[in-house]
Amino acid sequence: MREEILDVLEKNSRATITDLAVxxxxxxxxxxxxxxxxxxxxxxxxxxxxxxWDKTNTERVVALIxxxxxxxxxxxxxxxxxxxxxxxxxxxxxxxxGAFDLTVIIEGRTMKEVALFVGQKLAVLDSVISxxxxxxxxxxxxxGLVLDEEKKDERMIVSP
Amino acid sequence: xxxxxxxxxxxxPPSGIRRFFDIAAEMEDVISLGVGxxxxxxxxxxxxxxxxxxxxxxxTYTANAGLKQxxxxxxxxxxxxxxxxxxxxxxxxxxxxxxxxxxxGLRAILEPGDEVLIPEPSFVSYKPCTILAGGVPVPVAMKxxxxxxxxxxxxxxxxxxxxxxxxxxxxxxxTGSIMTKDEMGDIARFVVEHDLFVMxxxxxxxxxxxxDPHVSIATLEGMRERTLVINGFSKAFSMTGWRLGxxxxxxxxxxxxxxxxxxxxxxxxxxxxxxxxxxxRNCDVAVEEMRREYNRRRRLVVNGxxxxxxxxxxxxxxxxxxxxxxxxxxxxxxxxxxLLEAQRVAVVPGSAFGDSGEGFIRVSYAYSQEDLKxxxxxxxxxxxTLK
Numbered sequence: 001m002r003e004e005i006l007d008v009l010e011k012n013s014r015a016t017i018t019d020l021a022v023x024x025x026x027x028x029x030x031x032x033x034x035x036x037x038x039x040x041x042x043x044x045x046x047x048x049x050x051x052x053w054d055k056t057n058t059e060r061v062v063a064l065i066x067x068x069x070x071x072x073x074x075x076x077x078x079x080x081x082x083x084x085x086x087x088x089x090x091x092x093x094x095x096x097x098g099a100f101d102l103t104v105i106i107e108g109r110t111m112k113e114v115a116l117f118v119g120q121k122l123a124v125l126d127s128v129i130s131x132x133x134x135x136x137x138x139x140x141x142x143x144g145l146v147l148d149e150e151k152k153d154e155r156m157i158v159s160p
Numbered sequence: 161x162x163x164x165x166x167x168x169x170x171x172x173p174p175s176g177i178r179r180f181f182d183i184a185a186e187m188e189d190v191i192s193l194g195v196g197x198x199x200x201x202x203x204x205x206x207x208x209x210x211x212x213x214x215x216x217x218x219x220t221y222t223a224n225a226g227l228k229q230x231x232x233x234x235x236x237x238x239x240x241x242x243x244x245x246x247x248x249x250x251x252x253x254x255x256x257x258x259x260x261x262x263x264x265g266l267r268a269i270l271e272p273g274d275e276v277l278i279p280e281p282s283f284v285s286y287k288p289c290t291i292l293a294g295g296v297p298v299p300v301a302m303k304x305x306x307x308x309x310x311x312x313x314x315x316x317x318x319x320x321x322x323x324x325x326x327x328x329x330x331x332x333x334x335t336g337s338i339m340t341k342d343e344m345g346d347i348a349r350f351v352v353e354h355d356l357f358v359m360x361x362x363x364x365x366x367x368x369x370x371x372d373p374h375v376s377i378a379t380l381e382g383m384r385e386r387t388l389v390i391n392g393f394s395k396a397f398s399m400t401g402w403r404l405g406x407x408x409x410x411x412x413x414x415x416x417x418x419x420x421x422x423x424x425x426x427x428x429x430x431x432x433x434x435x436x437x438x439x440x441r442n443c444d445v446a447v448e449e450m451r452r453e454y455n456r457r458r459r460l461v462v463n464g465x466x467x468x469x470x471x472x473x474x475x476x477x478x479x480x481x482x483x484x485x486x487x488x489x490x491x492x493x494x495x496x497x498x499l500l501e502a503q504r505v506a507v508v509p510g511s512a513f514g515d516s517g518e519g520f521i522r523v524s525y526a527y528s529q530e531d532l533k534x535x536x537x538x539x540x541x542x543x544x545t546l547k
Contacts, residue, residue: 008456012529019529022463023456157506158181158194160284160333 001026002034006043009035011144013047052147054139062091062107062136063114065122066100068129077101080127089117100132111135172291175284176512180496184506191535192506192527196333198398198479199526203446206397206439213434220430224422226254226406227433233440234406242365242376244389250411253418254428258363258392258405261417263289264424265359265388265407266325268416270295274324279310280514281482282329283361287514298323301516304484307473308335312346319354326356328377331364334513334522335482336458336475338368341375348380358387363405364478366396366447369455374477378408385410393432395478396447397439402432454479457525457532464536465523468543479526482510486519488546496521502545503538 004024008015017035021028038044053060069080077095084104085093092105104122108114115133123131139147184190201207225231231248238244246252255261262285266276272294278286280299290297300318302308315326328347330339339347351358358377365374378387392405405428407417421427458475465472465483472483485495492509499505508524510517525532 004452007452019460023459023529025459153199155192155195155197155199156181157184157190157192158177158508159196160175160177160512 002038005031005034050143050145059109060107061109061111061114062105064134064136065104065106065118066132067102067104068100069102070127070129072127083125084122087121172288177284177508180508180512183497184500187500187504190504190506191531191538193523193535194506194508195524195526197400197526198395200398200450202398203443205442206435209438210431210435213431218430218434222427222430222433224427225418226428230254230433230437233437237440242374243379244376246408251408251414253407253414253421254433255405255407255421256425256428257394257403258361258390259285260425261390261405261407262286262361264417264420266290266293266295267420268413269325269357273322275320275322276325276327277315277318277323278327279329281334281510281517282513283333284513286327299514304473308332308337309339309343310347312350315350323354323356326351326358328358328360331368331477333364333478334480334510334517336478336480338370338477340372344375344377344380348377348383351386352382358383359390360387361390363390363392364395365391367451367454367479368477369458370476388413393436393439397443398450402429402435404428404432404436454525457529460529461523461525461532461536468540479524481523481525482520483523484520492518492521499539499542503542505535505538
């Protein structure tokens with residue numbers, strides 16, 4: 001049942017317990033119990049909203065930074081990752097295979113702000129060997145959703 | 161001047177759905193739960209293969225029976241999904257949708273005056289195609305108390321020495337009913353006893369929601385040699401506009417069907433055939449995702465109608481629910497017209513699918529959860545005014 005609940009919530013975090021119960025043919029109490037258990041176990045980590053900021057007046061810049069670091073004895077990459085993800089400007093950090101070690105995604109209001117953050121906070125950390133900053137110019141698709149697509153139902157109103 | 165149009169054709173009434181469409185089409189802001197096709201786009205990998213085939217200049221006719229490669233894939237697919245085994249060289253024909261297969265199948269089988277047992281409510285084409293092929297349609301009413309399943313006793317009452325074909329339309333449009341293997345056994349024995357031929361329209365085979373997967377009546381003992389299986393890409397792979405289906409059956413029949421197809425159609429659309437190869441090979445996950453989503457919507461809609469006080473039997477297949485409107489004291493056409501005018505919600509009168517559909521409406525759940533909820537709320541507001 002967990003997998004089914006997650007499958008629905010991943011696409012629509014606003015699905016109500018009542019709807020989930022109907023759609024998955026389970027009692028409401030069971031659904032509620034499973035959801036709160038998954039929240040406690042940090043399987044469900046939050047209920048966010050996917051926003052296309054480009055359509056608002058809010059200035060936002062997103063940058064993806066490839067970071068090469070020196071792993072530390074006993075700690076591996078974890079402690080340096082921690083030092084980086086503590087910053088509130090950092091929205092995501094992933095440990096990578098391949099040519100660099102960490103992908104750090106940063107959000108700021110302006111390019112300058114992001115550049116300053118990289119220069120003053122990130123690149124200067126002891127274990128950081130190098131950084132390479134890539135600014136996002138346009139988001140086409142995010143979280144499985146094409147952002148600027150208008151879907152019109154072109155089917156006939158009634159058909160056999 | 162003479163009237164050149166064949167009076168027999170003129171005597172065939174247009175589909176009841178068409179009549180309703182004309183009314184609904186003139187209105188604005190209609191929320192429709194009236195369509196018989198998926199709302200999902202064709203999976204991108206399938207569309208991509210279609211595009212790629214065009215880029216490579218694959219724009220000629222194919223073999224009459226369809227691309228050999230596609231027939232091979234259909235053989236693999238139907239073997240792994242339904243445990244069937246048809247020879248791609250002689251027993252599989254690619255058609256322009258399941259509809260063409262119904263048409264040419266009946267044309268290849270029927271002699272003038274042969275009777276065709278047509279369980280109803282069911283898809284709108286069986287009856288006119290029977291008449292066009294010179295046959296005589298004999299409706300067999302399926303009943304709500306039997307969950308709209310086909311019962312042997314109903315067939316007993318309708319069979320005559322002229323009966324030749326039984327249409328077997330499961331999973332069923334419009335009722336969503338399915339037949340289990342055991343229930344089919346009864347029908348299969350009846351068919352053998354009366355030496356009938358079965359046309360099994362399994363276009364919704366991938367869309368079933370009970371524990372057991374779809375079973376084809378052709379796989380029951382003694383049935384393979386007397387069954388034409390019709391399936392296609394429209395419903396399972398959301399490919400309605402590609403117009404692609406297939407027929408599988410005994411070589412003696414398929415040979416003649418291919419002849420009609422060859423003269424009337426030449427071959428099914430080439431682009432669609434190339435795309436369909438990909439659908440057969442690499443769409444299991446996409447199909448399962450769509451099926452799961454339909455299942456959730458199905459429960460949402462059934463629950464919605466039941467909460468509004470409708471009698472609504474549980475549909476286990478296709479993407480329709482078929483609630484009863486008998487308690488409101490209107491015909492299904494009156495109900496649908498009034499609902500359309502009052503709330504701008506379009507559903508299809510059950511009577512469009514045969515006389516035994518009177519007293520019901522067909523509600524399609526090939527719509528987003530959001531639209532379904534909106535429409536059900538409006539239907540609720542409508543029936544409140546009837547109390």
